[in-house]
Amino acid sequence: MADLPKPEELVQIDHSPSLHKGLLGWMDTPVRIREGIALYAGKPQSLEYVGMPNPREWNPLDEDWKLPENWKEIILDGLRERLDRFRSLKVFMDICVRCGACADKCHFFIGGGDPKNMPVLRAELLRSVYRKEYTTAGKIMGKIAGARELTYDVLKEWWYYFFQCTECRRCSLFCPYGIDTAEVTIIGRELLNLIGLNVDWVAAPVANCYRTGNHLGIQPHAYKDMIDFFCEDLEEVTGIRPNPSMNRKGAEILFITPSGDVFADPGTYTAMGYIILFHYLESLGLDITWSTYASEGGNFGFFTSHEMAKRLNAKMYAEAERLGVKWILGGECGHMWRVIHQYMDTFNGPADHLEVPVSPITGTRFENAASTKMVHITEFTADLIKNNKLKLDKSRNDNLVVTYHDSCNPARGMGLLEEPRYVIKNVCNHFYEMPENTIREQTFCCGSGAGLNAGEDMELRMRGGMPRANAVRHVHEKHGVNMLACVCAIDRAALPPLMEYWVPEVDVTGVHEMVGNALILDGEQKRTTDLRGEPLPGMEEEEDV
């Protein structure tokens, strides 16, 4: 009995060296790779398929990561090259004054308390090596100048913490110099990929997207089959069977959405929402097609390297050109829209084969997409609603008390704030905002973006999503919110388990699922269920009467 530690001793046990050696300084606290936080390693076949370096079986929990002999040289050369290519990186490496304004803005730090999740330290992991290699002071003075050698341990630390960042840019909002950790993480991961350090949940989707067009590797006939399946379901709900077209040449508009919407609930109901909307608009002059080749809006390449992002993104314009469409409409997705909005035209433009998007129904010219020629579906739908083109029955969503989660990338990498809100307020009666410092540009991440929504890192995801869940709980308790709306496929995959853990009473929906519920189709039967096949309370009663 005497050997058992007392509780107060227990608390002080140094169970996690990476956390507790505050006095020694973070540079000297070695990383400890933990299960439940670390992701699985990328599989060799995934890397091989897209020609990424050093494909092999390896395990992050092992000592030996099976790196090439000259790994250090590869990384340092890669860093030099990127410093010459990205002003962002070069400036961000030099100007941080460590004021700490970003420190408590990261959802992983807020929920977990690991100091290396403070954005400033995450960037210092890279910055310290930069100083050692590329600054005079760092070369001469070493640690005194905040510089350190790139060792095996430092490399492991990079891998561990660059895959604990969702590239959500919340820290960048508060930084007086606009230092963007997402940029540091993106380039950090790019470097790691040079020596084959990837994670399975990014590498496999990349290979799949490359080959089949979507992240699950679903083949074209199965993709079409799923869409048909939705149409069957929709017939049951509405009595009308839509007939969306696939890979059709000569359509006016190409529609691209993340494939998660086609394969995973509750995204599927959002996909059904799109199908209903397009069917409704057909008679008003909408001429739109889906594509199996460009069947993934989300870009997992963006979580790998700029080059891979470009390679995967190329399909969008290529398919638009092949089909001869005039412009592209994009579904609800987060990082997909950061790539489309801030990168696509630069990557793979100019899209001279396309025209400036004009809504065929309202005639609105989307000047804001004049060059990229791709419009966000909530921009498109908001315009329809504003012009009174949609017949909507808000009461069909009366069973929902809705709040809206701004997805990080559309919020901070685009500024899509009002459009989805406008749509939501026009399709449902009960809408409540979460507290101001958790929404819009200050929105909290779902904790699973940028390739982190795997299964093995569930602990990380739950703690990272905790600040978001906490705000949801608040509106749940205060207003009885039972539905969390979002415009992101990763959110739709990541928020349900997050809610199940923290606020089990709240479910997750895409915005266009609610549009699909509210939209009144010509000649439809009386709806007794929503798109999920769940009974609509009010409607049933009427039937009984």
Next chain:
Amino acid sequence: MNFVVSIVFSGAVVTLLVLIPWVGVGAFDLRVLFGIVIPYAAVITFFAGLVAKVIGWGRSPVPFRIPTTAGQQWSLPWIKANRVDNPKGNGGVVLRMIFEVLLFRSLFRNTRMEFRNGPRITYEFEKWLWLFGLLFHYAFLVIIIRHLRFFTEPIPFFVKLLENLDGFMQIGIAPLTGYQLPGLFLSGMVLLAAVGFLFLRRLLSAQIRHISLPGDYFPLFLIGAIGFTGILMRYLLKVDIVAVKELTMGLVSFHPTIPGGVGVLFYIHLFLVSVLFFYFPFSKLVHLGGVFLSPTRNLANNSRAVRHVNPWSYPVKTHTYDEYEEEFRDKMVEAGLPVEKAPEPEEEASEEETGEKE
């Protein structure tokens, strides 16, 4: 880096930097070195270093348009866009940068005052960071402008005006016995107070202490020492202002002289300033220039409307539609998906297919 080591190291270096001119001028009378050579070298290093740094940054292109958007985008005409926090054009960017550089807008975002924890309103500590950060920088600016009186003849009106503004507090202060105190400048006091705050914040907040490097303490100590020696000269151990001005005017007119009667304290002050100039381009202090080049702040959010070009863009290998169709053609045809090329009538394959169908 352990913070104790960081602080001790930085403190020791600054102490050493005080001792060097003290001994150099006091014991060895190296006035030319400390009064002329080192200041010139420092100023040259400062400008050359800073220009090199900025050119270095500028040489790296901005391949992608990546502003951090902090407000509603410009999309549909009836949705009110936030022209400053999410600028659509260069006008908005200029405004955003002005807010950023002159008012530290992003840092201020930190300090929203709607904290609720029960009925109490609590003030977040970080609010002070914005305030003291701003005070620190403006006090510094005022002091630099005030010092123009040593480098101009006649003294420009705005320097005098600023001095009057800066010194308006002196009215209430009675002279100490034995000393005829000159006008008390607010800026010097504010600067020292801000340096004190910024240091204590680094020291007392575990979070900030954890991330601090010697490179964070050293400039604070150095600037503190500069301010302190300046204040000493002005209020307590007065130096011969006329002689000092002769020296400084000599420096700017490139006819350097070493007038007599300038005390060692002045040389210490001048040396510390020189060190700051030396140190500047090689340290985090370059944020002075960097903030203007930050791509998340100085770009308009119009990348969908206007194409942004990446100068080093190179062709990449993609998976073309043809390759895709080649792999899945039969399945696509079977599923009724249109294809570019009709499938080749392969005997075995088609038999298999029909066999499956039956």
Next chain:
Amino acid sequence: MTLEELLLQKRDAIKARWLQAVLESYPPDSRRFFKKQKDQFANPVGHAFSTELENLLQEIIEPSDPERLRASLDRIVRIRAVQEFAPSQGLSFLFLLKPIVREVVTDAGRDEDLQREMEALSTRIDGAVLAALDVYMTCREKLYILRADQMKNQVSALLRRAGLISEVPSWDAASEEGSENHPLNST
């Protein structure tokens, strides 16, 4: 004065010391943040600890409703179950209360009755620990369920399409059909 009265009187001080002790289990950097940041949305962890330790203390001193105790434990343990803690450390925060209370009692003088009541209180804390263990296990199980479901959820619609999964009829539906037929009741 009974122990209950004594503790109620010193409740705020006890709670403050308890909170401090709990926060000691975090690295200094995060400790400060959890403690200082008062905004409940900017600092959900610190806020939950601060409010729920208070509720917990109330329930331990004056037990009213086991559900309230459980709810408070749930708020705290659910967080600690996904942070960098071994299970023992995750739950040790309850034991931390004992020395704090004991000190308060000792300061109040060596009253025999107090000591006896102290025994009872100590037992109540042990009970809370057991309840916390239940919560902790539920949370960890939930994590593993979520982990296991992850793969399935990513392709849930496909599985449904392929007829590989069918949705279990809801409990109500099953009971309407007659509870005798329910598989759980058949044994």
